[in-house]
Amino acid sequence: MKLADNKATLSFSNGGPSVELPVYQGSIGPDVIDIRKLYAQTGMFTYDPGFLSTASCQSAITYIDGDKGELLYRGYPIEQLAVNCDFLETCHLLLYGELPNADQKKTFSDTVTRHTMVNEQMQFFLRGFRRDAHPMAVLTGLVGGLSAFYHDSTDINNPEHREIAAIRLIAKMPTLVSMAYKYGIGQPYMYPRNELSYAGNFLRMMFGVPPEDYVVNPVLERALDRIFILHADHEQNASTSTVRLCGSSGTNPFAAIAAGVACLWGPAHGGANEACLNMLEDIQRNGGVSKVGEFMEKVKDKSSGVKLMGFGHRVYKNYDPRAKLMQETCNEVLNELGLENDPLFKLAKELEKIALEDDYFVQRKLYPNVDFYSGIVQRAIGIPVNLFTGIFALARTVGWIAQLNEMIGDPEYKIGRPRQLFDGATKRDVKPLAQR
Ligand code: ACO
Numbered sequence: 475m476k477l478a479d480n481k482a483t484l485s486f487s488n489g490g491p492s493v494e495l496p497v498y499q500g501s502i503g504p505d506v507i508d509i510r511k512l513y514a515q516t517g518m519f520t521y522d523p524g525f526l527s528t529a530s531c532q533s534a535i536t537y538i539d540g541d542k543g544e545l546l547y548r549g550y551p552i553e554q555l556a557v558n559c560d561f562l563e564t565c566h567l568l569l570y571g572e573l574p575n576a577d578q579k580k581t582f583s584d585t586v587t588r589h590t591m592v593n594e595q596m597q598f599f600l601r602g603f604r605r606d607a608h609p610m611a612v613l614t615g616l617v618g619g620l621s622a623f624y625h626d627s628t629d630i631n632n633p634e635h636r637e638i639a640a641i642r643l644i645a646k647m648p649t650l651v652s653m654a655y656k657y658g659i660g661q662p663y664m665y666p667r668n669e670l671s672y673a674g675n676f677l678r679m680m681f682g683v684p685p686e687d688y689v690v691n692p693v694l695e696r697a698l699d700r701i702f703i704l705h706a707d708h709e710q711n712a713s714t715s716t717v718r719l720c721g722s723s724g725t726n727p728f729a730a731i732a733a734g735v736a737c738l739w740g741p742a743h744g745g746a747n748e749a750c751l752n753m754l755e756d757i758q759r760n761g762g763v764s765k766v767g768e769f770m771e772k773v774k775d776k777s778s779g780v781k782l783m784g785f786g787h788r789v790y791k792n793y794d795p796r797a798k799l800m801q802e803t804c805n806e807v808l809n810e811l812g813l814e815n816d817p818l819f820k821l822a823k824e825l826e827k828i829a830l831e832d833d834y835f836v837q838r839k840l841y842p843n844v845d846f847y848s849g850i851v852q853r854a855i856g857i858p859v860n861l862f863t864g865i866f867a868l869a870r871t872v873g874w875i876a877q878l879n880e881m882i883g884d885p886e887y888k889i890g891r892p893r894q895l896f897d898g899a900t901k902r903d904v905k906p907l908a909q910r
Contacts, residue, residue, distance in 0.1 A: 482507045519893045536709040543792035561702040568876040589645035590666035593623040609864045610739040612654040618732035628726035639727040640875045647868040652679035673699040693810040697803045704796040707873025713737040717874040719890040734874045735867045747862040750784035751849035754818045774834045784846030796844035804847045
């Protein structure tokens with residue numbers, strides 16, 4: 475870490491001695507004040523629920539400038555990666571720090587491809603779930619369950635184990651997500667095919683059936699690959715921080731990633747694409763574009779508890795750059811499938827137009843996030859709404875692993891253990907039952 479020229483001085487109005495705190499500079503982005511010795515020096519903690527002002531780690535993977543609406547993976551703008559690279563190149567970049575050359579790309583793709591099958595016994599594990607279980611419930615179980623099947627890659631402190639676990643997780647997530655889907659609809663699982671691309675293979679495992687050949691549509695393949703790239707990492711978001719915190723105890727990588735899957739499920743995070751599509755369908759059912767004004771009034775009325783899903787972001791206070799790319803993909807997919815007049819797409823565009831001009835949204839700097847259009851694309855491809863977050867988990871797995879491995883390799887890494895401001899009962903004595 476590079477020390478900045480200045481230091482921070484913390485002084486107290488009660489005359490207590492002031493404390494000097496070091497300031498560190500990153501390569502870009504805000505400086506940080508090092509408060510690690512604060513408790514030892516003052517007996518006080520800092521208070522920051524929701525981590526609004528806290529950098530929990532140093533990282534060299536992903537950088538977001540929320541005011542500019544900029545997203546960089548290892549320094550490369552997401553707009554360039556989405557246009558010039560595929561998902562496996564992006565995985566290589568996130569995991570190892572550099573885009574692969576042609577040889578490295580081939581080796582990496584071959585390695586991932588050779589790990590796409592899952593232990594046959596996983597099928598029987600899956601059968602324990604109800605057929606109507608939410609795919610995220612199934613995936614949380616299946617991903618955690620991998621640790622019971624792959625004993626040779628569970629030591630998080632062994633770099634070789636971490637490497638094999640990383641490849642296995644990236645390779646097997648599409649297989650697990652499609653198995654969860656097929657199980658829910660009662661169709662046979664499709665084994666992976668090695669000659670197909672990562673996204674093409676996933677499409678076939680989702681929508682192919684054994685009696686017929688499945689022909690991958692290149693426009694849908696590219697769209698899905700782009701969804702994967704756009705969701706691959708997003709620095710210290712809730713699920714990534716969960717993976718880091720979980721992994722900080724030394725637990726195995728599969729367990730740590732399962733914790734990330736569980737966190738991603740929530741509607742304020744990865745579940746937003748599902749919630750967004752449900753919202754659009756709800757408005758459509760209740761009158762469509764003509765009811766947009768009425769709906770927006772509800773959104774602005776805090777007592778209604780209604781939010782415009784797919785809008786707003788903790789970090790972006792500008793257009794989410796992924797939302798622009800996703801809107802482009804949405805156009806391509808709908809054109810390819812002859813769905814140019816899709817009513818939900820029209821509705822989404824109308825909502826976006828109104829929101830971008832409305833004072834409520836302008837003042838709060840609320841813009842569309844990646845989930846605003848990703849649900850429409852996925853629905854057009856044929857992915858059921860309750861699987862959207864599973865697709866997100868599939869794509870984010872590489873980011874989670876890259877962040878987890880970065881943490882384990884950091885000499886300053888410690889078990890994550892936040893403190894608290896206690897405001898409960900002070901010490902008291904237990905009364906016998908009859909006197910309570
Ligand atoms: N609709 C209406 N009002 C909103 C919305 C929204 N989608 N998002 C934020 N606001 C309002 C809040 O009510 C708050 O208003 P106030 O200042 O009058 O109290 C203000 O904007 C600031 O919002 P916060 O909730 O304080 O912002 P925070 O950073 O905590 O939340 C979050 C960010 C959770 C993403 C929020 O914007 C949200 O719930 N959006 C909808 C869900 C969503 O799309 N999530 C996806 C996130 S991206 C991802 O995970 C891939």
